[in-house]
Amino acid sequence: MRAAVYARVSTEEQAQHGYSLAEQKDSCTRRAKELGATEILEFADEGISGATLDRPGLEGLRSAIKEGIIDLIVLRDPDRLSRKLAHQLILTEEFEKAGVRLEFLDFTWQDSPEGKLFYNLKGAVAEYEREKIKERMIRGKNQKARQGGIPMNFSLYGYDYSPEKGVQINAQEAEIVKQIFHKFVSYTSPHAIAIELTQSGVPTKRNTNFWHRQVVRQILMNPAYKGEWVYQKNSDSPIIIPVPAIVSKEVWETAQQILAESRRLWAKRGKQQYLLSGLITCTDCGTPMGGHYGTHWGNRVRNYTCRKSESTNRIPGCSPAKLINADSLELIVWNEVKNLLNDPDKLVSAVKRNLPTDEDSKKEIDNLKRQLSDTEKGMTQLIDLIASGIVELDSKIKQKLTQLKQRRELLERRIKEANKESGLALFSRQDMKNLKRLASEIIKNIDDLEFEEKQQLVRSMVSQVYISGRIQGTYHLPDDLPGVDVKIMLRAEMVYSLKNLAIS
Ligand SMILES: [Zn+2]
Structure with a gap:
């Protein structure tokens, strides 16, 4: 059994009562051992007020519990967690939800009026205080970032962080970051860089030996490496915090230019080719199927496949590679879309079948x-x-x-x-009428649609295409895939997505 002991003394307590951290840790450790703990992790906060939850020791304890590595927590009394009752309630609730047992040295639920109050209020208060406290904690973190400090959750390849020393360059990781940038600006692809790093056994931040090209790309895009860490970059008001730079501004900007170029190139290349990209899943291996441009008896053939590079993907797809002729599959799906639009009653009942069930x-x-x-x-x-x-x-x-x-x-x-x-009440009579009307409008010029419009239409109506099995035999008609089962899932909210289509 793994236990955590948590101790806290404020400056006041030290001065007034002579309480010490060591004494708390010792008695908690003793109790943990009595209760059968074989391994004990210590967390402590010294000289920090119990009024705030923003404490490194407490943060450490909470993240260890989140990771699920703790079975038991021993502390002297609920006051160690926080001076505020509401915080105590939230934290104990959080711990108990994670399946962790709580043990207090100087406190029992039943024996004291405080204990009883605490226990009974748990149910009454936690419910509506939780949201407010969460909000307060988030506010605290933002405040810190605004003042140029770093919130507790800073974790970025190339850097070390501790509340005492702040953000510092991790020399070994920074060396790898520099290599990534310099290789990339001399036109090595993120894919090739990822393979190289994986093969040379360089550990990632999460201590795996596997580098995905997406991880390399994320490093290349992160402005922290030129010295500008962006906190809450997805919010309305991101905050830029200066950190030590690992590469020069020029190198970073060059990398951004190359990334933008390759994005444009890919957008062009992918465009006219695969109608169903992003929509197909192979149910045999459970991975998405993407476009594959291959050669068959000297002819270039468009296929969909679940096969992916083994060096950069954990699940590389079916083996031997499953290739589905793109023309055939696209025709099957496109015909189904057309059939449904041609027969609005059929469309409505098909959509009904896809509605959220009772x-x-x-x-x-x-x-x-x-x-x-x-x-x-x-x-x-x-x-x-x-x-x-x-x-x-x-x-x-x-x-x-x-x-x-x-x-x-x-x-x-x-x-x-x-x-x-x-059930069906979700889908009103009016919605059904609208859907029928939209269908009859779209079907009028369905054969004149550009590729992008076709793709938009398919995406508005189809949420997923599931493929199982593989082609039997070598010869097949273009709209026939013998041995392959194609399941087309429709969008229940189609009436809304079709409305937004830009088809005239
Ligand atoms: Zn597969």
């Missing part, structure tokens, strides 16, 4: 009902606490009760709505 709605309703019963339990517990005199009915508690009541009402409303929406 089972999906049932799941959502069950989930809402569970939340409702938790909320009601929380209310009952809180009311019991008030009745027994443990909690005083002050304005704060009154507010909490009101919030619980509002939540209950909201959930009840949503359950009613979900019941109405279940």
